[in-house]
Amino acid sequence: MKRFLASAMPVDDRPALARSLMALPSPHLRLAAPHPVFNLDATCVAPDGDVEACQMTAWRYVVLTGSNVVASVGFAASSRDELPRHPYIGGQRMAVAVVAAIGLAERSRYARKGQFVLASIRLPALQASAIWLREIDGNRKQDLFVPIIRTSTGFAAGRALDCGRWMQDLNDSKKRLARGS
DSSP, X not given: OHHHHSOEEOOOOOHHHHHHHHHXXXXXXXXXXXXXXXXXXXXXXXXXXOGGGOEEEEEEEEEEETTEEEEEEEEEXXXXXXXXXXXXXXXXXXXXXXXXXXXXXXXXXXXXXSOEEEEEEEEGGGTEEEEEEEETTOOGGGOEEEEOSOOTTSOOOSOOEEHHHHHHHHHHHHHHHHHTO
């Protein structure tokens, strides 16, 4: 968690949260753990599915006051070079879950083996999202996924998965959803 939260910079449909963020003195408010957010279409989910078929859709930051997690904030963007637009604020529950998933990813044995870039990936059709440590050399088999929250489709959180296992879990959730169970 320390590695990814180290990078910080100063700064809805939830007016109360937005007002409380704006009420904080700006020196106490900072954005940390910047990472791109990718969306993966459910049609790409299969045991041997290609995670590279995803599209970048946003940048997400964790909002901190001191060491306390307050919220997450994101900005729509389709590339690393595009200027952010359409800001959104996520609640504290989701931000705390993102921070917990980042911490779990950093402590995993997979993360200690290679050089990774922090990202997250979501599958709107399955209501699934995960922190994604992307291997710098592009070897997706070395990538690590940590689901952020448990979903109604049976996608469990709180464990680090390699790419094959993550795609298998998504495929199982997709089958359960198709059966209506």
